[in-house]
Amino acid sequence: MVSRTSEITSSEIARQAGVSRATVSVVLSGTRSTSRVSDATRQRVLAVAAALGYAPHPVARALRRQRTGVLGFIPRAHRTTLFDHPVPYLLGIALSRAAAAYGYQIVETTTDPAKAHDGDELVRFMQQRRVDGIILDSPDTVAEVQRFIAHQIPLVQIIRPQPIETARVTVDARPGIMAAVAHLLEAGHRRIAWLGRGGEHPIDRARRAAFVAALDQHGLQCPAEWLREVAAYGVLEGYDSAMPLLAQPDRPTALIAMGDNIALGVLRALYTLRLRVPDEFSLISYDDAFAGVLYPPLTSVAQPLTDVGARAIAMLHEQIEGEPGTIAPRAETVPTDLIIRESVAAPRGVWGG
Amino acid sequence: MVSRTSEITSSEIARQAGVSRATVSVVLSGTRSTSRVSDATRQRVLAVAAALGYAPHPVARALRRQRTGVLGFIPRAHRTTLFDHPVPYLLGIALSRAAAAYGYQIVETTTDPAKAHDGDELVRFMQQRRVDGIILDSPDTVAEVQRFIAHQIPLVQIIRPQPIETARVTVDARPGIMAAVAHLLEAGHRRIAWLGRGGEHPIDRARRAAFVAALDQHGLQCPAEWLREVAAYGVLEGYDSAMPLLAQPDRPTALIAMGDNIALGVLRALYTLRLRVPDEFSLISYDDAFAGVLYPPLTSVAQPLTDVGARAIAMLHEQIEGEPGTIAPRAETVPTDLIIRESVAAPRGVWGG
DNA sequence: TTGTACGCGTTATCAT
DNA sequence: ATGATAACGCGTACAA
Numbered sequence: 001m002v003s004r005t006s007e008i009t010s011s012e013i014a015r016q017a018g019v020s021r022a023t024v025s026v027v028l029s030g031t032r033s034t035s036r037v038s039d040a041t042r043q044r045v046l047a048v049a050a051a052l053g054y055a056p057h058p059v060a061r062a063l064r065r066q067r068t069g070v071l072g073f074i075p076r077a078h079r080t081t082l083f084d085h086p087v088p089y090l091l092g093i094a095l096s097r098a099a100a101a102y103g104y105q106i107v108e109t110t111t112d113p114a115k116a117h118d119g120d121e122l123v124r125f126m127q128q129r130r131v132d133g134i135i136l137d138s139p140d141t142v143a144e145v146q147r148f149i150a151h152q153i154p155l156v157q158i159i160r161p162q163p164i165e166t167a168r169v170t171v172d173a174r175p176g177i178m179a180a181v182a183h184l185l186e187a188g189h190r191r192i193a194w195l196g197r198g199g200e201h202p203i204d205r206a207r208r209a210a211f212v213a214a215l216d217q218h219g220l221q222c223p224a225e226w227l228r229e230v231a232a233y234g235v236l237e238g239y240d241s242a243m244p245l246l247a248q249p250d251r252p253t254a255l256i257a258m259g260d261n262i263a264l265g266v267l268r269a270l271y272t273l274r275l276r277v278p279d280e281f282s283l284i285s286y287d288d289a290f291a292g293v294l295y296p297p298l299t300s301v302a303q304p305l306t307d308v309g310a311r312a313i314a315m316l317h318e319q320i321e322g323e324p325g326t327i328a329p330r331a332e333t334v335p336t337d338l339i340i341r342e343s344v345a346a347p348r349g350v351w352g353g
Numbered sequence: 354m355v356s357r358t359s360e361i362t363s364s365e366i367a368r369q370a371g372v373s374r375a376t377v378s379v380v381l382s383g384t385r386s387t388s389r390v391s392d393a394t395r396q397r398v399l400a401v402a403a404a405l406g407y408a409p410h411p412v413a414r415a416l417r418r419q420r421t422g423v424l425g426f427i428p429r430a431h432r433t434t435l436f437d438h439p440v441p442y443l444l445g446i447a448l449s450r451a452a453a454a455y456g457y458q459i460v461e462t463t464t465d466p467a468k469a470h471d472g473d474e475l476v477r478f479m480q481q482r483r484v485d486g487i488i489l490d491s492p493d494t495v496a497e498v499q500r501f502i503a504h505q506i507p508l509v510q511i512i513r514p515q516p517i518e519t520a521r522v523t524v525d526a527r528p529g530i531m532a533a534v535a536h537l538l539e540a541g542h543r544r545i546a547w548l549g550r551g552g553e554h555p556i557d558r559a560r561r562a563a564f565v566a567a568l569d570q571h572g573l574q575c576p577a578e579w580l581r582e583v584a585a586y587g588v589l590e591g592y593d594s595a596m597p598l599l600a601q602p603d604r605p606t607a608l609i610a611m612g613d614n615i616a617l618g619v620l621r622a623l624y625t626l627r628l629r630v631p632d633e634f635s636l637i638s639y640d641d642a643f644a645g646v647l648y649p650p651l652t653s654v655a656q657p658l659t660d661v662g663a664r665a666i667a668m669l670h671e672q673i674e675g676e677p678g679t680i681a682p683r684a685e686t687v688p689t690d691l692i693i694r695e696s697v698a699a700p701r702g703v704w705g706g
Numbered sequence: 707t708t709g710t711a712c713g714c715g716t717t718a719t720c721a722t
Numbered sequence: 723a724t725g726a727t728a729a730c731g732c733g734t735a736c737a738a
Contacts, residue, residue, distance in 0.1 A: 007715095009715060009716090010715070010716065010717095011715080019724075019725085020724070020725045020726075021715090021716080021717090021725090021726095022717080022718085022724075022725060022726080022727095023723090023724060023725075025716065025717055025718090026717090026724090029716090029717075036723070036724090037723065037724080038723060038724090041723080041724085055477075055480075055481050056715080056716070056717095057416075057483070057714090057715050057716070058481065058482065058483065059412055059415045059416045059421060059483060059714090059715080059716095060416055060714070060715030060716040060717090060730090061715080061716055061717080062412045062716090062730095063410075063412045063413055063416050063714090063715080063716075063729095063730050063731070063732095064715075064716045064717045064718085064729080064730055065716080065717070065730085066730070068412060079446055080446070081643070081646070082435055082436075082439055082442065082443075082642060082643045082646070083435075083643060083646045086435055089435065090435075093432055093433070096461075096463055097463065100463050105460065107458065108449075110449055110450065110453050127408075128408050128411065129411065130410070130411065130412060235646065264646070267648065268648055271648050289435060290434070290435045290436060293434070293435070293436045293588065293617070295620070295621055295624050295648075360731095362731060362732085363731070363732065363733095364731080364732095372708075372709085373708070373709045373710080374709090374731090374732080374733090375708075375709060375710080375711095375733080375734075376707090376708065376709080377732095378732065378733055378734080379708095379733085379734090382732090382733070389707075389708090390707070390708080391707060391708090394707085394708085409731080409732070410730090410731050410732070412730085412731080412732095413714090413730070413731030413732045413733095414731080414732055414733080415714095415732095416713095416714050416715070416716090416730090416731080416732075417713080417714055417731080417732045417733050417734090418714085418732085418733075419714070
């Protein structure tokens, strides 16, 4: 295939400006800006470059610099449908935006996650693309993280990190969940259930603990069968776990679900049982990914994913730019917040419902 | 930053196999496979490369070949929230998958679409990244398409092309909409409304025409005020247009909405009016992007976006590989299909509701 | 059948 | 303050 665009190279700029390619490079790359090139030639080069619309060839630059400007993102779950995994989806957007601000691009793994978490498939994917750094969303195992560390690739874990010494950005569920419980209590609820993920992960445990602590703070307790744990975040999991809880007459009057997808499942259970929200039952979700677009719009604990993305990119940038070994892995935490919408009302029988 | 991975280059392979780099390149690039290298050396090179896990440096290869292996995707609307624009989102997934099969990568524009559709911003974005080809989703104007043509970049328009001579992949709404109407008629409906986008675009007009034709085929007509047109595909648009239609006593018993987001708006209007689906009103959507996850799960006309993506990539690949001028722009069309779920039932009063 | 030499466009080093 | 030169890793025309 012939050259399709009139390619403007640094040689061309050099020729027209009457200087060498080296000078053009120094002027336009901005390295050691002062005291290198005289102001006159600098202006001349700049003018010619602007006139011709010159932009350095990113491929040549990458080859020479041994740096591609590409960052790898490994989402916890692969994007398939719109509702299964809203958080990785929103993270992808946040990361792309933040990366663009630094001139980085994001490449996302496309391999099947179930398969990929075995072996070195992910490592190979990233190595072959010569990514400058990696954002690892909620890795399943320590071994997976260690593979990347072994290969010395700058790395940051986000959301649900493994307990291993790397840069990380996590979310503090506590303030949001505290506010959610307070909000329900204010509305008059005393019978509040919790539905989230089981397992041993500290992040999951912290979410549950925050709920229990919030109740405790107000002198309340939650019966064990109202602390419901599912194996994974998902619509079906929410439905299946909520159904038996809500079908009995002695049910709670409100529930906090640890994910929009779980909440959607609960919502379906409520519809099936003909329990209207919020008139007959109050519901709060976690994530605030698509809570606002459901019916009714769900009050939700928002995770500031834009922040997570921005901080992750900033940390990665530090590692990439800095001398290796210089940068101590930092751990940052961003807070959650309660977004109040229309899924909470006074429980039946309290204000005379 | 020091070299992070033990880089294995073709020189290294050559050294260990006792041949020149050229031979390694010929063997591994697979060009002119036979009659160039003896079987013995070929095997030797292959063995060494496999043993060392060699993979050619994609950046160096791109620089040499003047081809990056990157394809640009310009979605009709930028991804922001999960529900606004499900189709571009799903297209992105389909394209990435299809591209991976050819060894291409997809880079998606991140610029604000409102801004970008002016000027040469999109062209510059693509030129700077040296993309090998472009997938243009439903361009707003002919001028936008012509800019790319002027720059001789291989191009394929998808979904809602401008009437200009380029490769294209479109969707035929007719079979799906025909089936949808037939499905409603079978259930006993005779009072069926349509809600879709107005404007002059042939694709939008074809959708409406398909609906009218389907009714006509069964000797039915739709009053003008039941053919409702909105300015854009969106949740709010659907709600605002459906509300006055459904609030009156003399309303239709069923409606076909030309987008899941529009249908979601209609669904909200129905909830507001306390009209239950499908008991009191039947609803069919178009897109089948998130219809299945709503409550109730919506019967929907599915667009085979995976197909669209695969064909678009195949066409682009042809253009990129072939001699320029050799490839006549092809136009392909993929059919729609009706996915039956739980949002259609017999109208009230027909079977004694 | 195989090796040599050059160039893709850029940047870093070393002279001047 | 500036320019010549080399090198990043690969593919290919040409020579052997």
